[in-house]
Amino acid sequence: MTFPQNPNIENNQRLRIPQREGWRAIWDHYQTEHPNREIGIVLPVGCGKSGLIAISPFATNAQKVLVIAPNLRIRDQLGNDLRAGSQSNFYERCEVISRDEQFPDAAIAESGRINIDDFNHSDVVVANIQQISGTENRWLDQLNNDFFDLILVDEAHHNTAMSWQIIKERFPNARIVNFSATPTRADGRLMEGQIVYSFPILRAIEAGYVKRLRAKMLRPSELRYIDPSDGVERVIGPDEVRAMGENEAAFRRGIVMSPETLGSIVDCAIGELRRLRTETGENRLKIIASALNQAHCIQITEAFRSRGYRADYVHSREGRANQAVFQRLDNHEIDVIVQAKMLGEGFDHPYLAVAMVASIYANLGPFVQFVGRVMRAIEQNAPGHPLNQGVVVFHAGANVASRWEDFRNFSGADQEYFSQLLPEAEEVDFGDLDTADREPGAGGGVLPIDVLEETDVRATDLAPIGDPVALNLLRQLAESGITPEQAAHEIRRFRGDRQSVREARRASLNDRIQHEAGSILQQLDISQMGRTLDRSRRVNNFAWVTSELNRRINQRVGGENNDRQNFTLDQINTAHEAVPEIVEVLIAEIRSGS
Numbered sequence: 184m185t186f187p188q189n190p191n192i193e194n195n196q197r198l199r200i201p202q203r204e205g206w207r208a209i210w211d212h213y214q215t216e217h218p219n220r221e222i223g224i225v226l227p228v229g230c231g232k233s234g235l236i237a238i239s240p241f242a243t244n245a246q247k248v249l250v251i252a253p254n255l256r257i258r259d260q261l262g263n264d265l266r267a268g269s270q271s272n273f274y275e276r277c278e279v280i281s282r283d284e285q286f287p288d289a290a291i292a293e294s295g296r297i298n299i300d301d302f303n304h305s306d307v308v309v310a311n312i313q314q315i316s317g318t319e320n321r322w323l324d325q326l327n328n329d330f331f332d333l334i335l336v337d338e339a340h341h342n343t344a345m346s347w348q349i350i351k352e353r354f355p356n357a358r359i360v361n362f363s364a365t366p367t368r369a370d371g372r373l374m375e376g377q378i379v380y381s382f383p384i385l386r387a388i389e390a391g392y393v394k395r396l397r398a399k400m401l402r403p404s405e406l407r408y409i410d411p412s413d414g415v416e417r418v419i420g421p422d423e424v425r426a427m428g429e430n431e432a433a434f435r436r437g438i439v440m441s442p443e444t445l446g447s448i449v450d451c452a453i454g455e456l457r458r459l460r461t462e463t464g465e466n467r468l469k470i471i472a473s474a475l476n477q478a479h480c481i482q483i484t485e486a487f488r489s490r491g492y493r494a495d496y497v498h499s500r501e502g503r504a505n506q507a508v509f510q511r512l513d514n515h516e517i518d519v520i521v522q523a524k525m526l527g528e529g530f531d532h533p534y535l536a537v538a539m540v541a542s543i544y545a546n547l548g549p550f551v552q553f554v555g556r557v558m559r560a561i562e563q564n565a566p567g568h569p570l571n572q573g574v575v576v577f578h579a580g581a582n583v584a585s586r587w588e589d590f591r592n593f594s595g596a597d598q599e600y601f602s603q604l605l606p607e608a609e610e611v612d613f614g615d616l617d618t619a620d621r622e623p624g625a626g627g628g629v630l631p632i633d634v635l636e637e638t639d640v641r642a643t644d645l646a647p648i649g650d651p652v653a654l655n656l657l658r659q660l661a662e663s664g665i666t667p668e669q670a671a672h673e674i675r676r677f678r679g680d681r682q683s684v685r686e687a688r689r690a691s692l693n694d695r696i697q698h699e700a701g702s703i704l705q706q707l708d709i710s711q712m713g714r715t716l717d718r719s720r721r722v723n724n725f726a727w728v729t730s731e732l733n734r735r736i737n738q739r740v741g742g743e744n745n746d747r748q749n750f751t752l753d754q755i756n757t758a759h760e761a762v763p764e765i766v767e768v769l770i771a772e773i774r775s776g777s
């Protein structure tokens with residue numbers, strides 16, 4: 184079996200514009216006299232990247248194709264698009280191949296499902312990078328170096344990593360097409376390969392493939408904080424807030440972690456969600472919030488819960504618990520999902536409408552990936568539909584405004600932009616900021632400043648992406664001599680009732696204790712599932728540490744075990760305050776063996 188010779192592509196109106204144009208760009212490149220072996224395609228989220236991957240083999244007359252995904256979720260999605268027997272088969276769904284022709288044979292490289300015979304008799308092999316080149320690889324060394332003549336790499340902004348280079352060197356004659364929504368990695372390095380086609384986000388918005396995007400930046404008239412260099416309380420204005428956010432890592436962290444300023448970001452995100460739900464009548468719209476780490480996820484989740492909103496978080500350490508959260512999200516049982524570098528490529532929930540930025544983005548790539556979570560259109564091919572609008576909320580002191588401006592420039596970019604950008608990769612200045620400023624308690628890091636108060640916090644509308652009405656209003660204000668700051672509106676504070684605050688604080692105390700238990704064992708290099716800490720050997724180490732922390736915290740606040748439901752708010756607050764000291768003492772006791 185090989186790929187059919189006459190696929191229905193160029194005039195196929197079932198295909199999206201970037202799929203037809205991207206296919207033609209790949210075809211044209213490899214028809215040139217001396218084509219580059221490796222090329223790149225840049226498509227925004229929601230514009231049909233998986234479909235373009237499916238039809239790309241027809242642009243190179245490929246015989247044997249390897250499709251590489253960065254994770255299992257995307258691998259399975261691509262496999263379903265390509266496998267002949269799948270209900271979501273792309274070739275059949277978009278009438279690329281007529282039903283009387285045989286579809287290409289696709290196999291998924293999954294442990295326990297594939298063997299070398301499947302490799303030999305498949306036209307397409309879909310694999311995630313770990314299974315094809317990592318420790319799980321069982322097949323790479325059994326294949327000749329000319330086995331694949333085309334390699335398609337999804338989410339290829341990862342492709343400068345060593346694991347990707349192994350694949351390229353293993354099949355030196357294979358052509359390579361890289362696909363991504365952004366040409367830059369989280370560390371600022373550029374996706375490899377000459378960009379032969381890009382589909383600007385503005386065109387995607389105009390076609391109704393993705394949502395219109397607006398940004399709300401919070402600017403306090405005054406902010407009061409403790410200067411960690413001398414312990415002196417200082418008061419600064421809005422311009423100083425933004426300047427310090429650009430230059431001081433501790434200040435950025437203080438903005439997104441201090442209850443006062445974090446509360447402002449949360450309140451603004453809630454206000455935007457309520458506005459969108461009211462305007463559209465769609466109560467399934469949701470907020471996605473970014474966080475620095477797991478402890479920060481717990482803090483943000485508590486902030487939303489205390490205001491009466493159903494919130495939960497996912498984190499790479501949570502494993503099975505994440506699946507329950509995803510299910511609740513799909514069932515529309517939560518209003519807010521909080522994550523720390525978790526919901527990136529392959530995550531698709533179009534009802535996410537407000538992106539709350541409470542983490543640090545030093546480069547454009549990861550910021551685009553996060554904002555991409557609210558870009559997927561709800562009403563397909565319906566530009567201007569009320570449901571197809573997304574909002575990004577951030578604080579002036581978190582150094583996100585520059586990322587938004589980079590994103591606006593990126594969204595209007597075309598092929599010429601990338602052709603100018605990529606050949607000068609070594610000359611690009613991505614700034615001197617670490618991607619995440621490193622996490623406290625994780626091998627060193629930046630401690631946040633303590634923000635005491637901010638007053639007269641206003642939400643300023645920045646220039647939108649793909650929203651001509653909003654942009655025209657901003658221009659009219661400018662022509663009238665009114666600045667965005669002057670037109671900004673004061674955010675509404677959503678203070679929770681005492682019961683909601685108490686319940687949220689209690690839930691976050693339980694989450695925090697489990698997080699601390701895992702951190703203690705990791706710090707001491709003790710297995711969670713071992714039974715070395717319990718002298719009776721009845722419970723594992725994680726359960727023992729969790730129980731011990733709970734016992735000591737309850738004892739500290741004068742509460743009974745298993746009766747935290749009846750703790751007062753003062754008791755729960757005291758418990759939170761006592762956690763660091765109790766953790767420190769327990770670590771010392773475990774180390775000493777007492």
